[in-house]
Amino acid sequence: MKWKRAFLALDFGTSNVHVTLVDGDTAEMILGTSRKYRWYTPGPNEIELNAEEVWKASETAVEELMRKLPENLELLAVTFSFFGDSITPVDKDGNALYAMLPGFCGRSRSEVELMDKEIGAQEYARITGNTLSTLSSVSKILWLKRHRPEVFKKAYAFYSNQEYIMHRLGLPGVQDTTLAARKLAYDVKGGHWSEPLLELMGIPEAKLGTNIVESATAIGKISSYGSVKLPCELPVTIGCHDVSASLLSTGVKLEHSDILGVLMGTYEQIGYFSDTFVDGCNDFGDSLIFSCCYNSPFKGKYTVMDAFPTAGALLEWYCKYILQDEKADVGKLIANVPLDGENPLIFLPYAETFHGAVLGMGLGTTTDMIFESILESLAFQFVACVEYIRSTRKEPFHRLHFGGGGSRSDKLLQLRADLIHAPVGRMDNIELPSLGACMLAGLGNGVYHDLDEAGKNMVKGVHYFEPQEDNYKKYESKYRIYRKYSAAYLKV
Structure with missing residues (x-):
């Protein structure tokens, strides 16, 4: 044996x-x-x-x-x-x-x-x-x-x-x-x-x-x-902060990486490593994403990250207070909604600051429609995060690698690919924080000689989702409407 x-x-x-x-x-x-x-x-x-x-x-x-x-x-x-x-x-x-x-x-x-x-x-x-x-x-x-x-x-x-x-x-x-x-x-x-x-x-x-x-x-x-x-x-x-660990296990390099790592959980967090401090943190008045630059697991390097703070938490809120079923299967709920851009509702997901709202409700509005609008709003916030993180350095990013519990859904990753009009990848092993922590343990205990060896052992395959042109066109228009309503609403 x-x-x-x-x-x-x-x-x-x-x-x-x-x-x-x-x-x-x-x-x-x-x-x-x-x-x-x-x-x-x-x-x-x-x-x-x-x-x-x-x-x-x-x-x-x-x-x-x-x-x-x-x-x-x-x-x-x-x-x-x-x-x-x-x-x-x-x-x-x-x-x-x-x-x-x-x-x-x-x-x-x-x-x-x-x-x-x-x-x-x-x-x-x-x-x-x-x-x-x-x-x-x-x-x-x-x-x-x-x-x-x-x-x-x-x-x-x-x-x-x-x-x-x-x-x-x-x-x-x-x-x-x-x-x-x-x-x-x-x-x-x-x-x-x-x-x-x-x-x-x-x-x-x-x-x-x-x-x-x-x-x-x-x-x-x-x-x-x-x-x-x-x-x-x-x-x-x-070990370390889960986001930094996740970047390691999505294949983000310490220098000149063309990969952005994404951890989908309570927060949806996107980032990379930098050898310089990135200025410009703010709370984006028209979207309430937040950005940060802080010490990475490696001396002299920084983790550059932005996120929307109530991503997965909103799904838990929906199950607990709208469905009144804390044990509801979120995967099945996602499977039951079309995510085709036809839902008339606009959900503003700013629950952390008491600014959450649903726009366009009528007597025919169903709980499935509300749930679908939540999923769309979180994907819109993801686009805002990507737009910001791309602006933080001159070198372009060519790949986005996902993991974490939220990335189990093909539908959610397909929607993100459609919205940014580019492929997105899901790691074969989505337990990103655990894998990154293992890479650190291997380095600290002499199991791996360097980060490259740790990566060869721990960073495995990626499955990519290609954007669908029809969905991109539908959602491009809805995203513009979302940003318009969002910016106006947050000024109130």
Whole structure:
């Protein structure tokens, strides 16, 4: 029986943790499972996660995989990817003092206004490489300071989800550069916490963490994952932000890449790596996409990204509140709508800022029509993202490579190909964050000599969707109408 070398990869998304055993030579998913965790909505525009529930979900998933572990397997390392822009106040022992506040929680709008007044949106973008918005963990910490002063005072530290999980593994107080940058209080060019932002929050840098390492770093060894005994002692590679990991596994090169990587999930995120900082972050008043430039997993390189923040979240909202069926099969819902440009509805998907709307409803409007209009609006936002990201450098991009849960649908990828009038590709293995995390673990533990070797092992085939001329013509007109209505509506 031939032995296989495999990584144990954990990908923490906004509503699921995916745990997989990935073949280190073929990128085959040997085993995989996932566990959901809840979003809590205690008030209007307030979304929370429970950090301990996130941890327990990962522990349960790892336990399931260990029970099914094949005998002919050599485990190489444990490695991670994480969604960004979350913050959890913790005590000295790493216990949560309050809920985990994700970036897509919009409760801190007043604090963003304060930041704009005290720091300014342009200066904030210069420091952090990010749009000034409620995504910012600075705004969440200011919200805690104003609305939960007892929590703010007790907080020993403000952890990202990465730090929380590492602490639970017995590796406290360590974070990688990408997740430090995604706290959005980090001077991404200087490589340190921003003094003006620390002063505004009224906290020392120690509360954001001073042990910041590169993403491929093996930060220690574990023989158990919480209460789950592992078959042997394994090195822990800290990993990185899920978007940066995904770019690696779509084949985006560190220099002069002609590929744009796309991760379709709660957010639809598009990006590439750059050796220079890209200015011009803004929130695009006629589309509300956001752009950013932050530290990549590799020293001296940046991840350039733009995204629409409520992409997959809107589909969850539709199932929960319109269909009133949280377990509805989104894949079947997509299969039931034509996506042919004939739907008269225009959906404005700006739910994060209370600007969501449906235009053109009548007494004959069906829930399927509303759902189809949501899918179209998210595809329109994708076009806006592509238009912006192409403008950030002179060298053209020739290929778009997709992965993530949303890319399972042929229809959604075909619609995007039609709209941008160019081929788009889906990776044969769409578990992009996990694969990218494995590439980092291979580099950090000497399994691969360099990124090229890691790519040869982990970046596999692509299936392309060619644009359909008839659909392009129909949707070109509808997209122009969408942008016109969108720009006018957002001014109100």
